[in-house]
Amino acid sequence: MRFIPLRLRIRNHPNVNMNIITKETEELVKNVWKNVDAVCFDVDSTVITEEGIDCLAEFCKKGNEVAEWTKRAMGGGIPYEIALAERLKIIKPARQQIETFLQCKPATLTQGIQELIEYLNKKKIHVYLVSGGFKSLIAPIALKLNIPSERIYANRLKFYYDGEFAGYDTEQPTSRSGGKAIVADNLKKQGYKNIVFIGDGVTDLETTNHAHAFIGFGGNVVREAVKNQSGWFVTDFNVLKRFHEKENA
Numbered sequence: 001m002r003f004i005p006l007r008l009r010i011r012n013h014p015n016v017n018m019n020i021i022t023k024e025t026e027e028l029v030k031n032v033w034k035n036v037d038a039v040c041f042d043v044d045s046t047v048i049t050e051e052g053i054d055c056l057a058e059f060c061k062k063g064n065e066v067a068e069w070t071k072r073a074m075g076g077g078i079p080y081e082i083a084l085a086e087r088l089k090i091i092k093p094a095r096q097q098i099e100t101f102l103q104c105k106p107a108t109l110t111q112g113i114q115e116l117i118e119y120l121n122k123k124k125i126h127v128y129l130v131s132g133g134f135k136s137l138i139a140p141i142a143l144k145l146n147i148p149s150e151r152i153y154a155n156r157l158k159f160y161y162d163g164e165f166a167g168y169d170t171e172q173p174t175s176r177s178g179g180k181a182i183v184a185d186n187l188k189k190q191g192y193k194n195i196v197f198i199g200d201g202v203t204d205l206e207t208t209n210h211a212h213a214f215i216g217f218g219g220n221v222v223r224e225a226v227k228n229q230s231g232w233f234v235t236d237f238n239v240l241k242r243f244h245e246k247e248n249a
C-alpha cells in the first residue's frame with residue numbers, strides 16, 4: 001500500500017467537514033424530550049466526568065501523548081477512526097492492565113446522572129450508552145446505572161491468548177466518524193418514536209437529524225462547536241429531569 005502522510009489522510013477524509021448539520025430549534029428539541037422513549041447518552045465527559053481513554057493512557061504512563069489526540073478528536077476536524085487507532089497504537093493496553101485499571105481507577109459519575117437515569121428507568125424510558133470508548137471500561141458504569149449490557153454500543157478491544165493487546169473490532173460503527181448517527185438510525189428502525197441523543201462532543205452532534213433530537217451537554221467541558229450548534233444546550237442533568245417531570249405531571 002502506498003504510504004499517505006497522516007496530514008493528507010485527514011484532509012482528504014470523506015467524513016471531515018462534509019456533514020452539514022442543520023441546527024434544531026430549542027422548541028423542537030424540548031418537544032421530543034417531553035415525549036422521549038429512548039435516550040442515548042455519550043459516556044466520556046457526559047455520563048462520567050473524564051475521558052476514559054485518557055485515564056487509561058495515564059494509568060499506562062502514556063497520558064500526554066494520548067490526551068493531545070483526544071482533544072483533537074473531540075473538537076472535530078479529524079476522523080474518529082484515525083484518532084482511535086493512533087491512541088491505541090500508543091497505549092497498547094494488555095487485558096491485565098485493563099482489569100487493574102478498572103479496580104484502581106473507577107470512573108466518576110457526573111453530578112445528577114444517577115438521579116436522571118433512575119428517573120428514566122422508573123418511567124420505562126429506554127436508556128442506551130453510545131460511546132467511541134471501550135465496552136470493557138463502560139460495562140461497570142452501566143451496571144452501576146442499571147442499564148442492561150445489550151444497551152451499550154461501544155468499541156471492543158481484542159487480545160491475544162496471552163492477554164497482550166491485539167487491536168480492536170473495526171466493524172463496530174462507533175469506531176468511526178458518523179458511527180453514532182448509524183446507531184441512531186438503527187434504533188429508529190427498532191420502532192422508537194422519540195429518540196434523544198445527549199453528549200458533549202462533535203461525534204455526538206453528528207446524531208442531529210438522525211436521532212429525533214440532540215441535546216448538547218456542557219456540565220464537564222464546553223466544546224464551542226457543540227454549544228453553538230445544539231438546539232438545546234444544558235450544563236446540568238437536573239434541568240432535563242425537572243423539565244420532563246413538569247411536562248408530564
Ligand SMILES: [Mg+2]
Nearest residue numbers: 042044045201
Ligand atoms: Mg464525550
